[in-house]
Amino acid sequence: MSDEECCESVRTESLMRIYHYLDGELTTTEIREISVHLEQCPSCHDEYEIEALLKELVRRSCSHDRAPMGLREKIRQRIALEQNTMPGI
Template structure:
């Protein structure tokens, strides 16, 4: 199979391929599936690029979310959620 044919097959199965890639990045695959995805990413330039992009985004988000929100903010949000969930809407 040529690289061009392989690339077309990956694009045709994009939803499944992306889902497996996300599971790979989340560490949610069995050892056998992990080996399959690793081998695929090594051989497929498009998937390798997508994996690198997703990993970059995850790292950037993780770095951006280092600060913990103030406890008062958490208390306020939970209070408002409780108010909203206990408020009944009546129709006329």
């Protein structure tokens, strides 16, 4: 299977794994697996590079702004309201 076939056949899964990889949400085994895959698959490596740059840009752009006072409490109240009104949560 070529690199292109590898990634095109499981495009959504590959992107989700890249997102989880960037966010540090994988196990040690999964990190090793995706690291090896990124070294061997130019298509996924390119996607990883793009997503990593985008994540860094967002981090730098948003790190200087402070949320308005009281926003955290409003969010907590909204979550509590949603949890009370939605069954199964």
